[in-house]
Amino acid sequence: MNSIRFDQKTVVVTGAGGGLGRAYALAFARRGARVVVNDLGGSGSGEGQSASAADAVVEEIRAFGGEAVANYNSVEDGDKIIQTALDNYGRVDVLINNAGILRDSSFAKMTAQDWDLIQTVHMKGAFSVTKAAWPVMREQNFGRIIFTASAAGIYGNFGQANYSAAKLGLFGLTQTLAIEGAKNNIKANCIAPIAGSRLTETIMPADVVAALKPEAVAALVVSLCAEDCEESGALYETGAGWTAKLRWERSQGVILHGADAQDADQVAAQLAAAGDFTGAEHPASIQDTFTPVMSRIGASQAKPEPQKA
């Protein structure tokens, strides 16, 4: 088995001052990468800022002879984070979009500020850093990007309407960037991790937090960023050494004809049949939706046109 290496490669990890991000930064540095350790250094709910979180991880990396530099910007200022990579190392090969906070409350009590702050840090933050790295990766004809989803986004979770919306949104972004990045050897993948960290220590018992090592998640992240990894557009759940891939499953569906197709009573009568997963298929692209719909209206050759780069 070849050992995965990142010599001469630059890896940017957002939110790398603690938890999962710290584990990623250390793992990449141990495999030869030059690492930009970004962290705003605020609280778990997004208040305050400090240089100490990022600085401590840079020190840890330098202590074993690794190469790293700190950046203290918020992910909202993605261009500044990527500029730190370019100023120090001249390139960006891998980007791990990891920074995150929580503003949990039931939807009934959730304020617009709780909503906006979560979208800003998770969605806008990942957009902002990735947008700044994208032209660099296209120019290099190489890029590996990870986005961080959550089981709360995949399945929903009480008290996390803002967070779950942002987290599954990041998988939508992953899938489109996998398509748009393909011709420039840019691979984008998404993970839904489970690990002990300050975000989970408030909801899990201490022994469980201690057992859920961030290093186990880091192993998957590193493997997805390897130069010879062909995976792109995928979503994995991972934690405690367990890694599983998700895919869409679609029932064969029902077909209504003529006026029945526009009659809510007829559709209601067919809903149970539409939800019967006997003989289900696994659509993997937008064409897999357009093709059956277009063939229903007699336009079987019609396909959505890809936009020019």
Ligand SMILES: NC(=O)c1ccc[n+]([C@@H]2O[C@H](COP(=O)([O-])OP(=O)(O)OC[C@H]3O[C@@H](n4cnc5c(N)ncnc54)[C@H](O)[C@@H]3O)[C@@H](O)[C@H]2O)c1
């Ligand atoms: N730990 C889990 O089980 C779990 C589960 C699902 C998803 N996640 C996601 O994994 C990621 C890492 O979470 P964690 O559990 O390691 O939490 P953590 O709080 O230990 O780490 C998150 C880091 O992001 C930093 N950060 C927050 N806002 C930032 C900003 N605007 N700019 C730059 N840095 C910022 C924080 O300072 C912190 O160091 C998050 O996106 C989280 O939503 C974690």
